[in-house]
Amino acid sequence: MLVPAVLAWAVPLLVRSVDAFCLSVTRSSSTVILQQDIATEPSTTTIKEGPRPLDQNWWPVTLSSALDPTRPNPIELLDKKLVLYESSPGQWSCLEDQCAHRFAPLSEGRVVHDSNGDNKKCLQCAYHGWEYNGHGSCTRIPQLEETSSPKKQEQLLQACGVAKYPVQEAAGMIWVWADPTTTCSNDSLPISSLLQRFHQVGGTARGFMRDLPYGFEYLGENLVDASHLPFSHHSVGALNRNDGRPVPLHMLSHSERVELSHKLDNGQDQLPLFQARVENAAQHDPEIVAALKNPIVANQSDPALAMSHIGFFEPCNVRYHRNAGIPGNSYEIQLFMCPTGAGKSRVFLFTPFEAQLPPLVMEKSSKTTNTTTDNKDDNNTKKKVEPSPRMARTVGKLFGRTRKKAPAFPAYVGHMIAHSIFDGDGIFLNKQGDRMRRSALTYKDYHTPTSSDIMVNAFRRWLDRAATVTTSPQLALAATGQGAVYLDDRSRADMLDRYTSHTAHCSICRDALNELQNKKETTNLAISALVGAAGASGVLTVSAAIVGILTKWTASSSSSRMALVAMISCATATVGSIWGARKSLQEREKTEKEIRRFYFEDYVHAEKD
Known part of the structure; x- marks a missing residue:
């Protein structure tokens, strides 16, 4: 669904601003794939250690730009009600969203200055005025009798704290460790070097976030599926359902993923949990096929150098890395997922283009013995070069930022395009949940005869295993969606609502x-x-x-x-x-x-x- 959906950023903008750069994704009407194509999927597609419990992960919960530092900000993660607030300048804290007193939501309260007189702030419950600091400790109970000894008062306050969740901010998103009872992992977040560069020039401030009317399980399936774009998003930009063709995928082995990582970024990015290559990308990758119809792109492209990879980075990132055969013009479609609860989810979208960004200064990677510090192109055959001025101008006009120039179109236009993409999937993915619930079906009942579905199956197997090792059934169900109730009579206006799912949170x-x-x-x-x-x-x-x-x-x-x-x-x-x-x-x-x-x-x- 979304994968190509992400193209949303590219597709329509390309079509509107530059006729030639139309992203018509194709897939032929004959979808028969030979058995040997299916056999490219290895028997083991999860990391050797096995997936960690779903709640023992860092999850993106909101865009930094969506938060209001003057008030509590409610969020949801794995069916947990949480609240974010700025406890000190530039520092966000995440607490359980219920007062220890009589469980009123703290998100309905206020942000107040700490009674200690320092620069820190507390959350004040709107019901009885109890206050909590950024560590979840109760710092004030107005009803506490002053006759109590200081030691007694301290003991009472300590007993009235609420759970605190670790928080960090990266790439324009707020990340929360979902298990307050365990030590958070020091693993790096699934943020690519290209997205980091995009963030450094302010690109992530234009990121897109939306709440969706279907669960994490269907969202993940959809994001790793590269073959649905011309059908689900027909008429968005240049997309057309008549332009279908096979999208043969080859699942990469661990050694192939390591090799690719060195080619792309000298091994600086973390490895994906699993990753697939689109075979003969110039002929089969929907976006590249369409891009090569553009004379500007085609004249500078060597189709033999075209490449396309789809990666899943545990637990929440789907990454498309493409190059149409033009050194220095790689781009990524970056999708991040948040399992807010059973039958609902939140998605984040970024589209960093290399031509928009300052050159990457490569550093020697500690993860590899490769001593070369020369920048390589995506195919490891030439040194990275600056995009041609004509190409840079084209991409800059389309996507709003070449180096640090002002965007060529209002930022909200890109969000409207992204809405059109997600709207194309919203109704039928919600109703897919209803149909599967009615018939007691699971993903194991799917018919997936082509290699284009190997990433879908790999994602669902990972999710099953991660849910199995998650100790809380409720948390597992929040991600797998088992037992989620999808109402078939839910109105279209509700499922495709844009205001509460996006506009209200998007500055x-x-x-x-x-x-x-x-x-x-x-x-x-x-x-x-x-x-x-x-x-x-x-x-x-x-x-x-x-x-x-x-x-x-x-x-x-x-x-x-x-x-x-x-x-x-x-x-x-x-x-x-x-x-x-x-x-x-x-x-x-x-x-x-x-x-x-x-x-x-x-x-x-x-x-x-």
């Missing part, structure tokens, strides 16, 4: 929405003024005509001429006011249509021709 879209609403109000005032002017000038036109008729027989010719001039002037003003009011009405209608896109836009596949 980019909120600001754009406010501007559009202000524009609408201004247009309304203009319409009122123009209608009033038309009415007034109309009255004056009639008055001038009457005066002209009267003076024609009773006054000098100069008076008649003055009446005629006045009548013509007033008539012109009337026509102009009517024309202006009509144009303003059209502008208001256009603005209202754009405003509605921030709330809901239906996506009916049968109506997409």
Whole structure:
């Protein structure tokens, strides 16, 4: 679903801004894959140590830009209700979202200064005023009798703390360790060097986050599936369901993943849990096939150097790394997943393009004995080179940032494109959950005869194993979705809601929405003024005509001429006011249509021709 979906960022923007760079993903109507293609999937696709429990992982829970430092910010993770707040400048704390007193949600409270008088802050419960610091310790109980000894008061406060969850901020996201009872892992987060460079120039501030009406299990399946794009997202940009073709995948062995890592980034990034290569990417990868139709790309591309890899990084990152055969022009579609609860999930989207970013300064990797420090291109055959000025300008116009230039289009436009992609999957993935629940089906009942599904099966096997070693059944169910209730009568407007799932949390879209609403109000005032002017000038036109008729027989010719001039002037003003009011009405209608896109836009596949 989303994989190609991510292309959303690329697809429509490419189509709108540069006709040639249209991303039509193709897949032929014949989907028969030979048995030897299926055999490319190795028998072991999980790390040797086995997956860790789902709650003993770092999970992205929100974009940093979505948080309000002046108030509590509620979040959900694995069916847990949590709350984030800024406990000190630039430092976020995550607590269990329920007061120890009578379990009211702390997210309904306030952020207050610590009574100790330092620069730290506490969460104050809205019910009875109990306060908690960033460590989850209760620091104040207003109802506590002052007659109690200081030692007794301290003991009472210590007994009234709430659970604290480890937090870190990276690549524009807030990450939470989901098990407060264990020591958080020191493992590096699944953030690529390209995404780090993207973050350094402010690219992640334009990232996309949305809550989805289906579970982590279906989201993960969809993100690693590269073959559905032309069908699920037909008519988005240049995508067309008639452009289908096989997408043969080869699952990489551990040694192949290590080798690829050295080619891409000198081994600096962590290895994916499993990773697949699109065979003959220039002919089979949906995006590259479409990109090569662009004369600008085709003239600079060597199809033999084209490459495409899909990787899953435990527990939450799906990464597409592509190059259309042009050194220095790799890009990634980065998707991060958060299992908020059974039957629902949250997704994050970033699309870093190498041509947008300053060159990568390679450092000698401690993970390898390779002593070379020369930068290599994606195919390890040439040194990395700067993209041609023409290509850099093209990509910069499309994706809003070449080096540090201002974006070529409003940031919210990219979010609208991403919405269209997720809307294309939202209805049927939710209803897939309903159908599977009704028939007691699991992913093991899927029919997956082609190699294009090997990543889907690998993801579901990993999820099964991770759920098995997760001690809490409730936490496991929050990710696997078993037992989740998908209501078949849930309204389309609810499933495809954009406001509560995105706009309300996105400063980019909120600001754009406010501007559009202000524009609408201004247009309304203009319409009122123009209608009033038309009415007034109309009255004056009639008055001038009457005066002209009267003076024609009773006054000098100069008076008649003055009446005629006045009548013509007033008539012109009337026509102009009517024309202006009509144009303003059209502008208001256009603005209202754009405003509605921030709330809901239906996506009916049968109506997409």
